[in-house]
Amino acid sequence: MALRPDLAIIAAAVPTGSRVLDVGCGDGELMAALRDQGVDSRGLEIDPVNVTAAIARGQSVVQGDANRDLADYPGDAFDYAILSQTLQTTERPDRVVDELLRIAPRAFVSFPNFAHWRVRLDLLWGGRMPVTRLLPVAWYETPNIHHVTVSDFRDLLRAKGIGVEAAWYLSGDKPTSPAAATWRAEHAIFLISR
Amino acid sequence: MTIASSLPLDSGQSLPSVTIAYQSYGALNADKSNAVLICHALTGDQYVASDHPATGKPGWWARMVGPGKPIDTDRFHVICANVLGSCMGSSGPATPDAATGAPLGMAFPVITIADMVRAQAMLLDQLGIERLHAVVGGSMGGMQALAWAAAYPERIASAVVIASAARHSAQNIAFHEVGRQAIMADPDWQDGQYYASARAPTKGLAVARMAAHITYLSEEGLTEKFGRRLQARDIKSFGFDADFQVESYLRHQGLAFTDRFDANAYLYITRAMDYFDLADPHDGRLSGAFSAAKDVRFTLVSFDTDWLYPTAESRRIVQALQSVGASASFVELSAPFGHDSFLLDVPALDRIVAGALGGGF
Numbered sequence: 068m069a070l071r072p073d074l075a076i077i078a079a080a081v082p083t084g085s086r087v088l089d090v091g092c093g094d095g096e097l098m099a100a101l102r103d104q105g106v107d108s109r110g111l112e113i114d115p116v117n118v119t120a121a122i123a124r125g126q127s128v129v130q131g132d133a134n135r136d137l138a139d140y141p142g143d144a145f146d147y148a149i150l151s152q153t154l155q156t157t158e159r160p161d162r163v164v165d166e167l168l169r170i171a172p173r174a175f176v177s178f179p180n181f182a183h184w185r186v187r188l189d190l191l192w193g194g195r196m197p198v199t200r201l202l203p204v205a206w207y208e209t210p211n212i213h214h215v216t217v218s219d220f221r222d223l224l225r226a227k228g229i230g231v232e233a234a235w236y237l238s239g240d241k242p243t244s245p246a247a248a249t250w251r252a253e254h255a256i257f258l259i260s261r
Numbered sequence: 262m263t264i265a266s267s268l269p270l271d272s273g274q275s276l277p278s279v280t281i282a283y284q285s286y287g288a289l290n291a292d293k294s295n296a297v298l299i300c301h302a303l304t305g306d307q308y309v310a311s312d313h314p315a316t317g318k319p320g321w322w323a324r325m326v327g328p329g330k331p332i333d334t335d336r337f338h339v340i341c342a343n344v345l346g347s348c349m350g351s352s353g354p355a356t357p358d359a360a361t362g363a364p365l366g367m368a369f370p371v372i373t374i375a376d377m378v379r380a381q382a383m384l385l386d387q388l389g390i391e392r393l394h395a396v397v398g399g400s401m402g403g404m405q406a407l408a409w410a411a412a413y414p415e416r417i418a419s420a421v422v423i424a425s426a427a428r429h430s431a432q433n434i435a436f437h438e439v440g441r442q443a444i445m446a447d448p449d450w451q452d453g454q455y456y457a458s459a460r461a462p463t464k465g466l467a468v469a470r471m472a473a474h475i476t477y478l479s480e481e482g483l484t485e486k487f488g489r490r491l492q493a494r495d496i497k498s499f500g501f502d503a504d505f506q507v508e509s510y511l512r513h514q515g516l517a518f519t520d521r522f523d524a525n526a527y528l529y530i531t532r533a534m535d536y537f538d539l540a541d542p543h544d545g546r547l548s549g550a551f552s553a554a555k556d557v558r559f560t561l562v563s564f565d566t567d568w569l570y571p572t573a574e575s576r577r578i579v580q581a582l583q584s585v586g587a588s589a590s591f592v593e594l595s596a597p598f599g600h601d602s603f604l605l606d607v608p609a610l611d612r613i614v615a616g617a618l619g620g621g622f
Contacts, residue, residue, distance in 0.1 A: 139584070
């Protein structure tokens with residue numbers, strides 16, 4: 068099965084032989100791809116059904132909550148931390164980013180861009196919280212409690228003095244340019260470092 | 262197997278020689294790399310996947326161990342040894358004194374979980390097995406798996422620890438003390454020297470088992486299974502017969518246990534569990550126990566209805582493992598059976614154990 072496009076981008080950017088913590092690893096899909104390319108990956112996942120599936124695949128995954136349990140990992144335990152499609156669900160995204168960069172010198176963070184033109188139009192014309200392909204749940208039951216835009220995230224990194232080593236922006240499943248990203252990207256992936 | 266060399270014990274005493282009864286299943290491969298050691302719980306035995314000789318019942322983990330099962334004996338050479346201090350053939354309080362020929366009784370030294378593991382390591386030495394693919398255990402078996410990782414990290418590739426803990430809590434010790442006092446208060450106990458007499462402390466042992474059995478179940482499970490239903494009667498007797506089904510069940514459990522277990526062995530093994538605290542030799546820092554175990558793959562499982570070894574105890578182990586950089590997997594599974602869930606029908610557990618051993622299921 069083909070990897071989700073954002074996961075494929077991350078997998079391609081992780082060098083062989085590195086140690087990785089996948090925060091919110093789901094059923095271990097990305098970890099399985101990383102293992103195939105010789106990466107030692109561990110996972111943290113909140114849903115016990117997903118954790119069970121990942122362990123059954125032979126992955127090393129701990130059931131836990133990114134809001135709380137990242138504190139259990141020692142500093143610099145990994146080369147990369149990965150947080151894909153999870154940032155907007157955390158209680159304090161800023162603190163989670165700090166934790167990622169404590170555990171590893173570099174981190175991949177990906178999230179749906181809430182300033183995509185379709186979201187903007189929905190809000191402008193419809194006057195209602197947008198329900199999109201990547202954010203498919205109504206406002207009252209969404210786990211996405213901190214909607215974030217590409218510009219918001221860039222601002223957060225600047226305020227914290229965090230460097231951006233690379234960034235990828237996806238419209239549909241296709242790349243789009245950094246300049247147009249705030250409007251055109253449905254989805255953003257940042258490789259950040261201390 | 263009787264091993265002629267002396268076994269040093271945590272107490273400072275030693276056993277001049279030690280007998281370990283074990284069962285094995287599946288073939289050992291040519292490079293001896295497919296051995297899996299299964300460690301049994303308090304009242305378990307080596308008959309993990311074969312019928313118990315005394316009761317005729319199927320092995321205690323037959324659902325997990327066998328050809329095509331999660332611990333697949335077509336792939337793995339599975340060894341299960343009766344723990345030191347027990348009563349199914351391994352050295353314990355019923356072992357005869359070398360000098361007098363009479364059973365040792367309370368002259369048998371107090372043993373620990375680490376002593377049990379040391380004896381298992383001696384057994385593997387005799388069998389020529391240098392390194393285990395995995396050591397697997399639930400409850401006290403999980404304690405042994407953890408003790409293996411602490412004492413012989415280079416001899417195990419992975420450890421699977423189910424419904425267990427790295428220490429006995431005050432509550433755990435308290436329940437065990439109730440059981441021991443029930444045995445020792447039975448006049449037939451006779452300071453442990455009952456073997457030659459026609460009387461054994463079966464009443465005390467049965468009460469100990471009844472109390473312990475409650476701790477293995479969940480309130481939800483008991484309510485579902487028995488509720489307040491009466492046993493073979495329509496009205497209360499206004500007496501002290503087993504009016505309620507749950508009473509009848511517990512009495513049966515207690516009595517049946519005395520057919521297959523030795524009261525002194527129960528004293529010794531519960532004591533070993535009470536003394537278990539993996540952090541104790543490391544100034545209370547559990548991570549110290551795992552400082553040499555960062556290349557061991559750990560898999561831990563707890564159950565949401567297990568109040569005897571609750572999830573928090575497993576999490577504490579996971580935190581210690583993460584702090585030393587060991588590979589740890591952990592999940593709390595939902596199952597209605599309390600502590601006993603590790604022995605019962607929990608399909609998610611099967612998949613996890615198979616995955617932890619490197620196979621699909």
